[in-house]
Each structure stands twice: as structure tokens, then as C-alpha cells.
Amino acid sequence: MTHAETAAATATNDEPAVAAVQSPRSARRPRGLRRTAELVLFLSPALLLFVGFVLLPIVLAAFDGLYNWTGFGPLGRFTGLHNYALVLTDPVFREAFTHNVIIAVASIALQLPIGFGIALLLNRRIRGRSVVRMLAFAPFVLPYATTAVMWSLLLQPGGFVDQIMKQIGLGRLVQLWLANLHLVLYTMIVVLTWQFFGFAMLLMLAGLQGIPAELREAAALDGASGWQTTWHITLPLLGPTIRIWMFLSIVGSLQVFDQVFIITGGGPANASATMATYLYQRGFASYEFGYGSAIAVIMFIICFAFALIYQRFVLRRDTRGALTRAVG
């Protein structure tokens, strides 16, 4: 979960449109030295905190990854890029990365239609809309650790889920949700969908309400059916919202940790491991700091590369002009 995700969720109408930016250059400038001192005073604390706790650790990790370091005390033997090569050929890391990709694809395949459908539904005059809207968003604001504990109890063999299924006559479909090697990843996907679809819904609801009703009315006058209007008018106009949501969703999927770690610990037999749980398992639980650092750096590079590529090829179209036109 990135900051940006929560940001989007809580961004309020108080934020000014970027279009209103004015050049501050017109302001009078104090003279040289004093001005420099002010700048240092204002900028350096944040810069120190940021460099010290955000940039420095990654740089140090890239450095630590060069060593065969297995514990506290001095770094171990210098092994060059050996750790990085090991990580990249490590079958478990590859499996974990595949799981991250599956989670990302499934998140989009499930949450996009569900979120869009429910947003369409709620964008109407129905009774109790605000209650539904609030509830749909509630899982997203709960600490993931608490919902993870909740799901681990729900999904225990003979637990609440199994009991409900038996009561509604689906008893034969009951599975070992968390112990079945072939099922556990999909169980986790259900849990993640439960937690996050409200976020997709809310973003799209906000997008929908920015689409002028006149557009739909005009299409209806021209004889378009409800489906046609939705497909050809509403969906394209939601494009920018959907593309940003997809970005946040994928970045989140690449970093999944809390739910998987608490519910399954990445098991059984790494069947639900993600890059982050594997990082914990190798780097922390078994004190392979050099190897763990290499995993961290590779994970970081994967996220960063994805972000740059996505920014370059997908988000490029969403210039402010296009967006403001869409919002109307």
C-alpha cells in the first residue's frame, strides 16, 4: 500500500486545481545571504529526514547485497554481484514474483469490473446509498493486520466460512482454504479483493460523478441503449481514473506483505509467498542480511522500473487538459 493510494482516498476538495498555480517569481526577493539561510532552514530538516531514512537505506542495501553477510557485526566476505545473481535464479524468489504478478493481474481482473459495476449502481438514486458506499470503503481503512487475523480465523478448517457453506448446502465444496497448495494463493486473492475493491469503487464513483449527465442524455436522445452509452461514453471518460487506479493497484500488489504473512506466512511450502514475505523469511528470520538486502534491492528495482514504464507509456496520455475535459 503506497502513500499515494491513501492520498487519493482522502484527497479532499480543499486541494486547489493545479491550473491555479501562479508564478511566485513576482514576489520580492530578500537579499543574498539571508535568503540562503532561510532556504537552508526550511529545506534541510525535511531533506535530512528524507535522505537519511528513505534514500540512504536503499543505497546501503545495494552495498550490503555485495557481501556474504550472515549476521550482526562486520560485513562478511565480498562476493560482488553473486547475491543478486543468486536471487534472480532462486526458484523460490521467482515463484514469489510470479505470485505477485498473479495477484496484480487478478486484482485488476476482479476489482475493476466489480468496482465499476458497483460504482454505476451507486451512481443512481437508490435508498441507503450512503450506507452501502460507506460499508464498501470500510475494509480499506481497517489496519491490514487486523483484517488478516479476522480472515485467518474465518478460514480455519471448520471455521465460520465452512459452517456457513454447510448451512447453505455447499458443504461439499468446503476446502482446506489455507492448506491446499493449489488453492491458497486464490484464497489470498479473495481476501485482498475484499479489502481493496472499495477503493476502486470509490475512485470510480468520484470519476462518474464528474461526467456531465448531458453527455449520457445526448447519447440516449441519439438512440443509444444503456449498455452502449456505458460502453462508449462512460467507460472511456473514466479512462484517466482507471489508469491511475491500475497503477496504484499494481504497485500495491508488488508489495503485498501483511495479509499473506499473517494468514499463511507465505506457506504452505511457499505456495502463497510474495517477494516481501520471502524477503522477511530470508533476510530477517534466517539472518541472511546480504541475501535479504539483494532481494530488497531487486524488489525495489522491479517496482521502480514498472512505475517508470507505466508512467511513460500509459499515463502519458492523461495530461491535465484531457482530464479537465473529461471532468467537464
Added chain:
Amino acid sequence: MIRVSATLGARSVPPGPAAPARRLKIPVATPVTYLVGLLLVGIIAVPLLFVIVDGFRSNAQISGSATALPHPWVWQNYSAILTSSNFWEPLANSALIAAIATALVVGLGSMAAFALSRYSFRGREGFYFLFAVGLLFPLNAASLPLYLLLDKIGLLNNPFGVALPEAGFGLPITIVILRPFMRAIPGELEDAAVVDGATRIRFFWRILLPLSRPALATVAVLAFVQSWNTYLLPLLVFTSPQRFTLPLAVANFNTQYSQNTASILAFTALSMMPALGCFIFAQRHLVGGFTGAVKG
């Protein structure tokens, strides 16, 4: 990424009273609509209700049948937790860490945003870009390197060992939100303040910060929620249970008392309450502001 946030910002501007939300009368069968709505409420609410309601059972009742209403209602699970430090101590720890992180983010972030928005100097955009790139740094990936760093500087098992990195990771979004806001405040105000003999620092403190209050509230909420929910970093930093934050305490309670399902349920339910309570209290603003001017 800069653009991402900018678009998000622009998107969240409500249409305003000039564009009243006129809706088409859509002749789709409303029973279906209500049915789907009901289904949705069920899927979300049932697991949460399960946790809260089953916290009122004894363990024997749970293994018998976890789906009916408790009979009789057992208050002891909740009362035992509410009267022990198991719950209150992590709650206080979480609150302390979130408060420190939020104060740092808002304080340092607004200062940096001021420098980056209302001074022009060589390298300004470079600094801004540096912070904005931080949006792409995943805290989870950085947690092991952070742990090693905190070990070196002796901040393990210390609330600051969690609060400082959280604040650092909160700075990018804060600056990205605050900078356009501060830029949009008219330069004439600053000129007037300078003419009246105020220094830049005074202008920042007495005029700019009060004017930025709505944006400051947004970034403060973000930082607080982010800190409140963080799990992996405190998991690495804190080894003694007295230091645990609430998410850690919940997960730990789950493994430590794994035989006592009823207690775990009650503990989990209670630990959801602060977030749920704040959300219900604030959702008018949150969801309302988020979804624009249309009434729910």
C-alpha cells in the same frame, strides 16, 4: 509520478454548485439494484459482524456453532481485554508513534513545501523531483535495510525508530500535495506582508500556514493513518512486547493465544474500533469530499 498526483488533485475538485448533478432516469429494474446492494453489504459486513459478535461467545460455543447468535452472551472476553494492559499499551504506543510521525511530516513537510513553492532558486525543481521520486519507494521493500540502519544508530526498540522512517516516507506525498496549494496562494499577500515589514519566516508562520489549513489537515490524516496501519517496520524494530503497536499486538495475540479463539476475536474486534470509529465519524467529509458535491 508528479503528474499522477497532480491529476488526482485535479480530479478531486468537485464540480461545484454551477454544475448540479442531473441524472438520467435509468429504467433498469430497481429490485436487481437493491439485491446487488444487499449482497454487497452482506459480503462486507458479515465477516466484520462475525468477529464482533463471536467475541461474545465462549470457546465451547464457537466450536459448536459459530453462525447463530451467542447464547448466552458472554461479556467476559471483552471485559478481560479491556481491563488488561494487553490492549491499552499497544493502543498508546500506536498513538504515540503516529503522533510523532504526523507532527514531523506536517512540520517538516510544510517547511520544505514553502521553500519549494515560494522561493525561486537554482535546483528547486531538482529537489522537488527528488522528493516526488520518493513516492515510488516502497516502505516494505526498504524495511530490511532500514532495520540494519536503525541497528547501527541504536534506534531499535525505540518509538523513534519507527516514527522517523514513517515520517521520511510520508514526506513525498505531503510535499506533492502542499506545494501546489502553497503556490496557489496569491503573491500579493506575500508582497503586502513584506511591505508591512514582515520577514519571510513570519509570513510563513502567520499567513501561509493558517491559509493552508485544509491541505495540512489532509496530509496530517494521511500520515496518521499510514503510521497507524504499518505492520512490517514495527515488526522488525520492536522485540519487546511492551513496545508493540496495535497491528503487531493483534497478530501476536493471534499466535500466542491460538487456543483461545473467543479472546482473539474480541481482541481483533476491539483493535478495529479506533479506525472504524474515526472512519464513521469522518466519512461524511472523507467520502463526501471525495465523491464531489452530490448528496448521498
